[in-house]
Amino acid sequence: MTSVNRKLKRWPGWVLLGLAVVALLAVGATRDTGPRTPDERIEAISKRLACPICQGESVYESRNTASVQIREAIKQDVNDGIKSDEQIIQDIVVAYEGEELLVPTADGVEALAWALPAAAFVIGATGLGFAFRRWQQSARALGEATDDDYALVADAMANFDEHEDEPVPVRAEASDDADDA
Secondary structure, X not given: OHHHHHHHXXXXXXXXXHHHHHHXXXXXXXXXXXXXXXXXXXXXXXXXXXXXXXXXXXXOOOXXXXXXXXXXXXXXXXXXXXXXXXHXXXXXXXXXXXXXXXXXOOOHHHHHHHHHHHHHHHHHHHHHHHHHHHHHHHHHHHOOOOHHHHXXXXXXXXXXXXXXXXXXXXXXXXXXXXXXX
């Protein structure tokens, strides 16, 4: 009975620790790094947007005319200094009908794209930890191997070695009725 009480007292702490790790990962992923140079802002914004023409390329990588125009629009907005990075991205997404985001935003439903994998990892690691502990406890419950256990294994290995060169019998397959006809 005491082991059940001990287990019940321990698992909430691990759950809280896992939730704290997920929360810290979410905060760290969405944290702003502070002021940057205009060139760094232009580069960061253009890396977050997909080329509207090219498959799998960002606006930063692509040399397509559409990507060059988007980079120029980003440069103009950054140099004006009126809009934030998110506002610039939102304007481009609206202009190209929402197909340009390479990286999901960190708010709303799209935040799940960041939080769910981290939560799944924490839950999976916790589950594996519990499984390993349970396997270890069941192995301990079996006790130590005795001399009789070692003798039994040695006898089985010797018996296996004696019959190792003998051919393995193959089961005969039932013949098809189509072959008999």
